[in-house]
Amino acid sequence: MSGSTERMPRLLALVPYLLARPGIRIEEAARDFDVSARQLRKDLELLWMCGLPGYGPGDLIDLSFDGDTVSVTYDAGMRRPLRLTGGEATALLIALRALAETPGVLDTDAVHRAIAKIEAAAGAAQPSGVVVGMGVREAATTARTRETVRAALQVGRALRIRYYSASRDRITDRTVDPMRLLIVQAIGYLEAWCRLAGDVRLFRLDRFDDIVVLDEPSAPPAHAEPTDLSGGVFSPEPDHPEAEIVLDPDARWVAEYYPCEELAELDGGRLRVLMRYGDQSWMVRLVLGLGGRARVERPAELAEAVRQRAAAALARARHLPVTSGQ
Amino acid sequence: MSTARAERLVNLVLALLSTRQYLTAERIRGIVPGYADATSDEAFSRMFERDKTELRELGIPLETGRNSVFDPVEGYRIARRDYELGEIDLAPDEAAAVALAVRLWDSPDLTGQAQGALVKLRAAGVEVDENAPTIVEPRVHTEPAFAPLLAAVQDGQVVRFDYRRSDSPERRARTLEPWGVVSWRARWYVVGHDRDRDAPRCFRLSRITGEVRRVGKPGAVRRPRDVNLLDFVAGTSERDSSPVARARLWIADGRAAGVRRRAQPVGRMTVGDDPGDVMELDLYFPESAADWIAGHGEDVLVLEPDVLAKSVRDRLERVVHGEDG
Numbered sequence: 135m136s137g138s139t140e141r142m143p144r145l146l147a148l149v150p151y152l153l154a155r156p157g158i159r160i161e162e163a164a165r166d167f168d169v170s171a172r173q174l175r176k177d178l179e180l181l182w183m184c185g186l187p188g189y190g191p192g193d194l195i196d197l198s199f200d201g202d203t204v205s206v207t208y209d210a211g212m213r214r215p216l217r218l219t220g221g222e223a224t225a226l227l228i229a230l231r232a233l234a235e236t237p238g239v240l241d242t243d244a245v246h247r248a249i250a251k252i253e254a255a256a257g258a259a260q261p262s263g264v265v266v267g268m269g270v271r272e273a274a275t276t277a278r279t280r281e282t283v284r285a286a287l288q289v290g291r292a293l294r295i296r297y298y299s300a301s302r303d304r305i306t307d308r309t310v311d312p313m314r315l316l317i318v319q320a321i322g323y324l325e326a327w328c329r330l331a332g333d334v335r336l337f338r339l340d341r342f343d344d345i346v347v348l349d350e351p352s353a354p355p356a357h358a359e360p361t362d363l364s365g366g367v368f369s370p371e372p373d374h375p376e377a378e379i380v381l382d383p384d385a386r387w388v389a390e391y392y393p394c395e396e397l398a399e400l401d402g403g404r405l406r407v408l409m410r411y412g413d414q415s416w417m418v419r420l421v422l423g424l425g426g427r428a429r430v431e432r433p434a435e436l437a438e439a440v441r442q443r444a445a446a447a448l449a450r451a452r453h454l455p456v457t458s459g460q
Numbered sequence: 461m462s463t464a465r466a467e468r469l470v471n472l473v474l475a476l477l478s479t480r481q482y483l484t485a486e487r488i489r490g491i492v493p494g495y496a497d498a499t500s501d502e503a504f505s506r507m508f509e510r511d512k513t514e515l516r517e518l519g520i521p522l523e524t525g526r527n528s529v530f531d532p533v534e535g536y537r538i539a540r541r542d543y544e545l546g547e548i549d550l551a552p553d554e555a556a557a558v559a560l561a562v563r564l565w566d567s568p569d570l571t572g573q574a575q576g577a578l579v580k581l582r583a584a585g586v587e588v589d590e591n592a593p594t595i596v597e598p599r600v601h602t603e604p605a606f607a608p609l610l611a612a613v614q615d616g617q618v619v620r621f622d623y624r625r626s627d628s629p630e631r632r633a634r635t636l637e638p639w640g641v642v643s644w645r646a647r648w649y650v651v652g653h654d655r656d657r658d659a660p661r662c663f664r665l666s667r668i669t670g671e672v673r674r675v676g677k678p679g680a681v682r683r684p685r686d687v688n689l690l691d692f693v694a695g696t697s698e699r700d701s702s703p704v705a706r707a708r709l710w711i712a713d714g715r716a717a718g719v720r721r722r723a724q725p726v727g728r729m730t731v732g733d734d735p736g737d738v739m740e741l742d743l744y745f746p747e748s749a750a751d752w753i754a755g756h757g758e759d760v761l762v763l764e765p766d767v768l769a770k771s772v773r774d775r776l777e778r779v780v781h782g783e784d785g
Binding site: 240445 | 461463466467469470471473474475477478491492493514518519520521542543544545546547548549550551553554555556557558560561562564565566570571573574575576577578579580581582583584585595596597598599600601610613614626627628629630638639640641642643644645646666667683689690693694710716717718721731732734750751752753754755756757758761762763769773774775776777778779780782
């Protein structure tokens with residue numbers, strides 16, 4: 135926000151901002167406007183030159199500086215901020231509506247009160263034509279997990295969890311040091327330092343089978359970095375193995391659902407994609423479950439693993455006692 | 461923006477706010493400092509036009525009119541009640557919600573707009589601590605088509621875009637009278653009257669490819685009064701449902717933890733030489749259950765119902781024998 139393009143909104147907001155906070159420190163005001171103290175002083179100097187027609191001493195905006203603080207002594211009629219633009223009201227109010235629809239973030243009552251007040255103040259700029267119905271299905275157990283995680287974060291304690299890892303299709307007990315509770319695309323995650331993995335991990339709240347708040351403090355090591363979510367929650371690592379898969383039309387949803395690179399459109403509406411995977415057993419389960427609607431082109435060992443698993447399953451099923459309908 | 465121009469614009473706003481009379485361009489040229497720099501009528505006119513555009517882009521309601529019917533040209537003023545943000549006072553928990561809302565978007569454009577709103581709320585005297593530590597960090601993802609579609613909805617303008625269905629590579633141009641943008645289960649949709657189908661339709665924003673183009677005039681779209689946009693979208697996606705059937709599975713010991721955690725053990729059984737549990741599982745969507753079970757290969761076998769056992773077998777056979785299996 136430091137560019138000159140943002141200067142006008144700031145100049146129009148500054149006088150009312152200072153009127154509401156007599157004797158505020160310039161440093162603090164600069165922080166609120168996300169600019170340097172030097173830039174803010176320049177803005178104040180500019181405003182000092184502005185005023186009402188006549189432009190005599192009594193017509194100009196007047197500021198009084200005392201040490202590193204500032205107050206407005208004459209506002210020249212600029213007492214209130216400019217109303218919100220349609221875009222501003224939309225961006226803020228839709229975000230608030232989304233917050234109100236997301237379970238477990240904030241007291242939804244407070245969010246609704248904030249919405250009502252901002253709508254009233256925004257007047258005509260209220261967004262229309264947008265409906266936010268998150269429609270999140272949260273199981274009661276997940277809600278309980280979320281509350282326990284939140285409590286642990288609030289008091290800064292470590293957690294003992296029994297967690298189902300979908301990529302490994304395994305349940306493990308681990309001790310984790312909670313860092314953040316994240317809600318991305320309406321799905322809740324605990325970001326924590328996992329003592330078992332020795333790394334930062336995201337744990338989906340609906341995959342906790344058990345959770346206990348420990349007496350010991352949460353102590354993620356100093357080098358534990360928060361996950362970069364700019365590329366989404368599932369960002370494949372560059373060193374992960376990659377597979378080339380051909381998807382039939384009714385398996386094309388895979389390309390929409392998982393991070394994939396679309397390589398080529400083939401005849402018959404088929405799609406060739408490149409997928410990275412962290413765990414081969416997960417990839418085998420995915421392709422096997424697509425039941426022939428997806429074909430692995432490479433690597434050969436993945437294609438072979440899929441074929442072998444299918445053959446072994448058919449062979450084992452032949453050992454089952456024959457039931458009446460077959 | 462140059463300091464001189466910023467100063468001129470602030471002075472222009474103050475002058476127009478302080479007047480009840482409409483000020484003509486000539487009068488403004490005479491009183492607002494900065495316009496004296498214009499060396500010719502043409503230079504002034506260009507400067508003034510640019511400044512008016514800038515004020516309108518900032519969202520300043522610039523009124524035009526004449527003080528009397530005898531006035532030969534229109535003048536300008538800013539009505540204070542239209543300019544000023546209404547009174548607002550937020551309790552600390554309400555301000556905390558605003559601080560979080562500003563950080564919610566993953567789109568730089570929307571984040572910038574929300575921050576613009578925050579600057580104005582602060583100027584209205586509201587205290588919002590943007591960097592207050594929060595326990596929960598929510599994120600809302602938007603698609604590139606979100607902003608242009610929303611703008612078209614608000615302007616009541618018809619749009620045209622290329623749309624790709626999930627099961628087909630075909631991109632088809634759609635012409636839509638947009639009624640609203642809807643978020644449902646963390647996905648965005650646009651709902652409206654599809655001109656090509658001559659019927660109401662909803663489209664997922666993530667499947668819109670390329671640009672959203674506007675067609676025709678603003679104000680052309682009429683949204684029917686009786687349409688509930690959310691119902692429209694929610695009604696076309698799967699509803700919460702109760703289980704349609706119950707399956708009996710055999711699961712090898714120590715395997716398929718994901719299936720086990722959703723099923724209940726009812727007995728033990730050995731298949732060939734391999735011991736395992738017999739478990740019961742509620743089925744909600746039998747077709748996707750067949751995919752899921754088949755994915756576990758020899759670790760999970762279907763005992764009943766037969767129709768599920770056959771679905772799983774068909775999938776495995778297609779994998780072993782190829783496409784014509």
